Amino acid sequence: MSDSTDWKVADRRIGILFIIPFALAALVFMVYPVAEAVRLAFYEHNPLRPEASHFVGLENFRTIYDDPLFWKSFQQATIWTACSIVLQTVIGVALALLLHLPLRGISLFRGLLLFPYIVPTVVIALVLQWMLNAEIGVVNWSLKSAGLIDENIYWLATPNMAMISTIMLNVWKYT
Known part of the structure; x- marks a missing residue:
């Protein structure tokens, strides 16, 4: 391998190392909350009694659109x-x-x-x-x-x- 190829591989690895913390933070603080909100939109959910949650499908959306x-x-x-x-x-x-x-x-x-x-x-x-x-x-x-x-x-x-x-x-x- 030539020196320039070694530098390109090393640069790519360093770049990936710099991206990993941001990608993890994006997953934890942006992707997961949005996915959880979408999931909960299809459930009747009481945060005080999470065990009583049950799937209601599109009923929550019907309720909102009728309000x-x-x-x-x-x-x-x-x-x-x-x-x-x-x-x-x-x-x-x-x-x-x-x-x-x-x-x-x-x-x-x-x-x-x-x-x-x-x-x-x-x-x-x-x-x-x-x-x-x-x-x-x-x-x-x-x-x-x-x-x-x-x-x-x-x-x-x-x-x-x-x-x-x-x-x-x-x-x-x-x-």
Whole structure:
């Protein structure tokens, strides 16, 4: 065997050794839970009494599809996902185009764009909750000061406004 062939075999073995821990972790933490969830979907299962589990076939799926709460949840998840993706794409492309313009202060703007990635999501959610507070929130105060609204907006109190608020948070955080 030549030296180059020996190196290729050694490199392949080292590569396999590096892949084995990831493959094992993927099996343990991703493949097994998904397989177990699929298996349990076909059983009536009580986690407090696992010995009482029994096979029900597609009955669990029939129950879910007949439940109006499932369809309402599905609708809300679809709206949230679609709005978030569309807004993130449009705003992301607009910001990318803006960042390539030779404007004064663009370096500061680039730095500010990294802010949502640096600050943990929990902190952002708490600050946003304070900002959107109906009574003492800075958003309502700003809108009232500018004369755009007469009464406070309850940003997080109704399902529609909460949906809009969480979409705004998601778009700001991940754009």
